[in-house]
Amino acid sequence: MSQEKMVLGFDVGGTKIGIGLGGADGRLAGKARIENLNTYPEEVLPKMVSEAKRLVAEVGLSMADVAAFGISAPFPADPANGIMTAPPNNRHWKNVPILAYLREQLGIDGCFENDANCGALAEWFFGAGRGCTDFIYLTMSTGIGGGIIAANHLIRGGRALSAGELGHICIELDGRQCNCGMKGCYEAYCGGRALAQRMQEELRDNPESMIVQLVDGKLEEIDMIVLEKAVRAGDSYAVALWDEMSLRSAQAFGLYINVFNPQKLVLGTLAWAVGDLYTDPIKKYLPQFCWKEPLEACEIVPSELRRDIGYYAGVAAALNFLKEKRGE
């Protein structure tokens, strides 16, 4: 199979679907976007097909010139069979066999990956992970997810295909309750949603708090952006919480570094939005949680693709699908 061929990528998000047409050179030849808020799959799936065909035709190609497609989709899903079982933000989508549908309608082969793994693949093929054989990608937003590239391969794990769930490692015995049902997960300490809930609880009876004043008393508006503002302004509660968050992140990163000896930890969302204020304190605490040699061998860097990562996610999944097919 020629490497010059193009691939199609579909990033199926809760509010929009990004479609990208791209090649191994990292350039997108075309992109499209379909609104996906409160939709039914019967109406959206045919649109995905027609938009994909339009992108291919617009650059003067036919579907025979497209080597494969990749689907990036949220969990819970049945990745082995390419079925979106119950995507968290699309309540009308139940057991949608999206992989089989696109294979049949586009007439080409494709793959289905969870979106966090696709983030890792996108950074690997097109972003901060280029040229690495071993790196870890972490999404740091409302939840914490990620993907692991080890020995030049995406690690999916065994039957559950659940490897790379980097937010759900227990870092505190009998610790804070996590959304996943476990206690003491890293996400329960450092996920954006968990931290917002914690601030809302702890500041409920504290109208004088800088954080509460920043949101004019509307506790439900407290989020990571407000926390960052309060930290920069030197609020003592915010600074202490940020410090605890940094210590917890160092604890998790130290585990990843000792277990995988990655060349890079690539951090998405919060890390690139906040900058050094986010990464510097984590780096300060890291020597407590991992060995010196793998720590010195690991660069901690922000995502390069940032907001565009969605357009690359499915394209990267397709390129990885072809790479695995070639046995590389």
Ligand SMILES: [Zn+2]
């Ligand atoms: Zn958890």
